[in-house]
Amino acid sequence: NEILADVAPDNATTPAIEGDANRDGTRSADDDEFVELLNNSSAPLDLSGIVLADGTSNRFTFLAGTMLAAGRAVIVFGGGAPPTGDAAFGNALIHLATSLGLNDGGDTLTVKLPQSGGDVIIATQPFGSGGSGAPPAPSDQSLTRAPDAEINLAGGGFVPHAAASNSAGRIFSPGTRLDGTPFSSSPLSRIEIVPAQATIEINATQSFNARAFAVVNGTESEVSFVSFRWEASDQNKAALVPPTGTTTVATALAAGTVTISARAGGLQANATLNINPPPPILTSVQLTPLTASIVAGNTQQFTARALDQNNQEFRGAIFSFTSSDTSVATIDAVTTASDGSTAIATVTGGNAGAAQINANAASGSTSVQSNAAMLNVTAAPMLTRIEVTPAEAFVSLAASRHFTARAFDQNNQELSGVTFNWTTTDESIASVDQAGLATGLRTGQTTLRAASGQVSSNPASLQVTAPAIPTAGQVIINEALISFSTSTTQTRADFLELYNPTEHTLDISGLVISYRPGGSGNTPRTVTLPGSIGSAITLIRPRAFFLVINGGQTFGVSITTINGFADGFDASTFNSQTNYFDLNNTTGGIRIELNGVKLDGLTYQGGSAAPAPPFNAYGEGALFSFTSGTTNDLIRSPASADTDANAADFRRNGSTASVTPKAANP
Structure with a gap:
């Protein structure tokens, strides 16, 4: 039945x-060979x-x-010492040969009865190279009949044991069917393992015993001599010896839960083996950060973490910290987590230098030192130098220039949060605010410094120069309010808004504004701004507006004086007249000129008749034509754009809410 x-x-x-195979505890290529014969008759055999x-002898x-x-x-069996009464052999008769000597690659087995007249051949079975057509x-592994022979059944052909159905991975089954059940037994109804659950420590052992049952004539009874196939779900956690038989012993290798299974007769039962992890042992202490740098007087925290033999968090440790140089670093406070797994030390920097910080964790008689961490302490920064840039600058009268101060410590590292006190050697030439913004007040040279405490900066020279006299296009007409609706809550008046598109202050002293006044006459009026040409009495700042008003204010905007220079001029009483700066409501022209040079001009028409001379020549390019309304606010659009073409550069703003003197046009 099996070879x-x-x-x-x-x-x-x-x-x-x-x-x-013979279960004597030793693997032997000779002793563990076996031949299994089965009496498949219904009567005993002698x-x-x-x-x-075999084919040899x-x-x-x-x-x-x-x-x-x-x-x-x-x-x-070929030999050895099979244990007596081992149920794994299925109650089979056990005999030992001096040597079976079967050929691994093939042989022919013969069962015979010698007689005086010759041998009576009872059965012959070749395999491998033992004969033609042999399995x-x-x-x-063994060769086994699949299915096994039984009483009055010859069984199936020979196949490799592990490949047979229900072999459950067995590579042999001496004395039993290939599924581990004894010959002639009834089909199994269930299997149970005792104990069904067990808990042990690593390296401990646990025995498991399997029992099989079958139902015969309606009554369930235990089946003896069953050889079970034992397996562990995780062989890295539990090892089973022996792998077959009624009993196996599990040895715990690693913590976890393992399913122990026993299989026979096509059935399987499971038991659970819980393997406790080993108790944690304080093994190491991890200290972080490995390096840190602070300024003297500041603090740094170091965290110590206790770890067990599995590099997992260890709880219940008592921590202490040390410094290799207490003049450089002192341990001020230690805070330990409630579970004793971590501790945080607060270390204060003293003298400049380096100190090694260590942590120690103790549990019972075990004490473990951490890795070393290094704390570098540098001296507290002190302000030693202030640098002002630019070291030299030029600014026009009434214009401003920003100076920047930077503070540096003894290591030439820039300091933040330093407040500077700015001064100038001649406050009549230039003023400077505490943000470093210097404004020219009169021509000349002055020196600026920034200081903080006892430290003063390098000197920075500021040269205030006389403003240039503008040329054509350097001062432009940006807005002209020629008519508007009256208001009971706001003073409103005609105004002309000039704009300086350059980056420099310009001297517009003696600037002449010619315009057509209100009414039907065509005689120009002129307004001359205060000061003679080049006297620097009337200035227009860079990228700034200058307002000529027919009154002291208009639309909530007044003329203001900054550092002695006004940003506008009240022309309402020019030449001792009232309402003098009254721009024509619908049609006319405005020209600004200096020293006989026309800087800019605007010719506009809001009525049916074109402007008469000389106003028709005041503007630039095609005249600006518009539909007149209650409010005629003539504005450059986009703001401050000058292409020397009135028709393209201007548009009418008819909303009083959008009138913006001394501000960008809407």
């Missing part, structure tokens, strides 16, 4: 002895004198009086 010629080698990395032979002869019950198996010789 084992090629004994599997032992895997030294597992506790099981893989090729130990085996006296029957010989088992007789290998074993049954002694006189050897009886084999119906449905019972007999196993002939192949498998490696490291």
